[in-house]
Amino acid sequence: MKFNKQYILLLCGLSLIGCTDDKFTDVVPFPEEADTDNPGTQEPVSSSRDEQYRPQIHYTPAANWINDPNGMFYLDGTWHLYYQYNPSGNDWGNMSWGHATSSDLIHWEEKPVAMVRNEWGDIFSGSAVVDKDNTAGFGANTVIAFYTASGERQQQCLAYSTDGGMTFNQYEGNPVIPNSDLPDFRDPKVFWHPESGKWIMCLALGWDCGIELWGSSNLKSWSKLSTFRSSSARSNIGQWECPDLIRLPYNGGEKWVLIVSNNPGGPAGGSGTEYFIGNFDGNEFTADEMDYPLWLDYGSDNYAGVTWSNAPDNRTVMIGWMNNWNYCGNVPCNPWRSAMTLPRELTLRDIDGSPRLCSSVVKEIDGIGGEWTDTDGICQGGVAYEIKLSLDPKESKTFTVGNAVGEYLEVEVNPSAGKIIAKRTSTTGATNFHGLFSIPTLASPYNTNADELELHLLIDNSSVEILSTDGAAAITCLVFPSVPYDRISGLENGISYRPLNTIW
Numbered sequence: 001m002k003f004n005k006q007y008i009l010l011l012c013g014l015s016l017i018g019c020t021d022d023k024f025t026d027v028v029p030f031p032e033e034a035d036t037d038n039p040g041t042q043e044p045v046s047s048s049r050d051e052q053y054r055p056q057i058h059y060t061p062a063a064n065w066i067n068d069p070n071g072m073f074y075l076d077g078t079w080h081l082y083y084q085y086n087p088s089g090n091d092w093g094n095m096s097w098g099h100a101t102s103s104d105l106i107h108w109e110e111k112p113v114a115m116v117r118n119e120w121g122d123i124f125s126g127s128a129v130v131d132k133d134n135t136a137g138f139g140a141n142t143v144i145a146f147y148t149a150s151g152e153r154q155q156q157c158l159a160y161s162t163d164g165g166m167t168f169n170q171y172e173g174n175p176v177i178p179n180s181d182l183p184d185f186r187d188p189k190v191f192w193h194p195e196s197g198k199w200i201m202c203l204a205l206g207w208d209c210g211i212e213l214w215g216s217s218n219l220k221s222w223s224k225l226s227t228f229r230s231s232s233a234r235s236n237i238g239q240w241e242c243p244d245l246i247r248l249p250y251n252g253g254e255k256w257v258l259i260v261s262n263n264p265g266g267p268a269g270g271s272g273t274e275y276f277i278g279n280f281d282g283n284e285f286t287a288d289e290m291d292y293p294l295w296l297d298y299g300s301d302n303y304a305g306v307t308w309s310n311a312p313d314n315r316t317v318m319i320g321w322m323n324n325w326n327y328c329g330n331v332p333c334n335p336w337r338s339a340m341t342l343p344r345e346l347t348l349r350d351i352d353g354s355p356r357l358c359s360s361v362v363k364e365i366d367g368i369g370g371e372w373t374d375t376d377g378i379c380q381g382g383v384a385y386e387i388k389l390s391l392d393p394k395e396s397k398t399f400t401v402g403n404a405v406g407e408y409l410e411v412e413v414n415p416s417a418g419k420i421i422a423k424r425t426s427t428t429g430a431t432n433f434h435g436l437f438s439i440p441t442l443a444s445p446y447n448t449n450a451d452e453l454e455l456h457l458l459i460d461n462s463s464v465e466i467l468s469t470d471g472a473a474a475i476t477c478l479v480f481p482s483v484p485y486d487r488i489s490g491l492e493n494g495i496s497y498r499p500l501n502t503i504w
């Protein structure tokens with residue numbers, strides 16, 4: 001197959017100098033030897049996945065670069081995860097959809113690459129649905145993926161799979177949504193809206209800070225319904241990417257939540273995931289008056305997260321890319337680069353009369369968890385750990401999570417600010433690979449009015465996720481200690497932990 005020789009280079013420092021687009025400019029040619037005709041037949045590289053910093057409880061590919069999660073769907077007992085993938089190196093480029101599957105959201109098996117660049121361009125982010133009623137005419141239960149083809153322009157394309165998501169055929173009528181003038185127009189997220197009897201697609205306008213909604217009855221012809229914009233100036237300072245529009249139960253009714261990834265307008269600088277709460281009437285999303293921006297996670301490393309389609313039991317499960325465009329190209333990982341967050345269940349909770357989007361690690365984590373044990377600080381017996389703490393939100397406290405060689409992440413509970421603050425400085429391990437990696441204040445509001453602040457810390461070889469039990473407070477951050485963290489200090493009692501086994 002002929003493919004465009006597009007030249008692409010990730011200019012990671014752009015957000016630092018306040019440049020507009022684009023991380024998507026220039027060099028790294030697509031390798032001649034790549035088999036673009038048959039991506040679904042090439043076995044992934046195998047690896048022991050035991051290198052320094054290699055996550056043991058988070059998804060990583062054996063080798064090479066990943067960013068956003070893409071096209072996730074559940075079918076017949078299998079959770080499918082695709083992702084932005086460079087089949088030929090651990091820098092951004094040659095964007096393709098890598099693929100992994102799981103029966104429990106925790107253990108993943110890497111599959112052959114599902115889609116590589118075609119005549120329309122690179123395969124940027126997107127989503128997939130299971131077409132149960134054959135609305136598109138490719139057959140009942142065909143998996144239909146939408147992605148942004150990034151060539152001369154960003155345009156929306158359809159690919160369909162009749163073998164349960166292993167291989168995809170490109171639709172001959174592509175692009176299904178052409179684009180002749182918008183500089184940023186990407187990351188289609190599609191869902192079925194039963195009340196209006198149509199499919200809805202959300203599309204992000206990048207630096208133009210808007211989300212377009214499109215509608216279709218057959219997944220092939222689409223018409224524009226509306227554009228959502230925020231009246232919050234603080235929400236309009238980055239580029240908007242990777243939208244998702246979901247509905248969640250709330251106070252006996254339901255609310256719609258529009259999730260928008262924002263880079264570099266995130267809460268800790270660089271990449272962050274914000275959300276708007278409101279209503280969707282089948283055409284338009286209207287946000288409730290609230291004090292925006294609201295962030296799903298106040299850490300530095302949870303970006304581009306979207307939810308699974310067709311998840312069982314009405315579950316709303318999200319996974320994010322655990323990195324940040326500010327420094328992702330420099331994190332010291334080889335031969336892979338970047339991991340996904342742990343999958344998280346989303347709920348809406350009423351906090352002092354106001355809804356908050358909460359994310360807790362999926363219950364399937366129990367499958368790799370050992371016994372809970374009380375500890376005075378040292379954790380043993382795992383490759384990773386979950387630590388549970390119960391604190392008084394009205395009392396100032398500082399504690400550290402660290403290792404035997406004296407590296408640590410400091411965490412402060414600050415009642416006057418009502419915040420949990422993690423301090424990712426040079427005490428945490430390697431930080432000097434990029435000037436923006438040290439961040440002394442990763443601050444999440446408690447988001448609770450309870451008398452107790454119960455926190456879970458999920459500690460892997462190169463990350464710490466700090467989540468309150470209901471997921472209303474969240475700080476996800478990468479750390480690169482020379483040996484893994486396995487201890488907590490500064491707290492006298494009320495600490496328990498369980499070892500977590502490797503998922504590999």
Ligand code: FRU
Pocket residue numbers: 067068084095124125148186187241242304
């Ligand atoms: C978000 C993003 C998307 C784009 C993809 C390219 O991280 O910039 O908007 O589709 O990455 O890899």
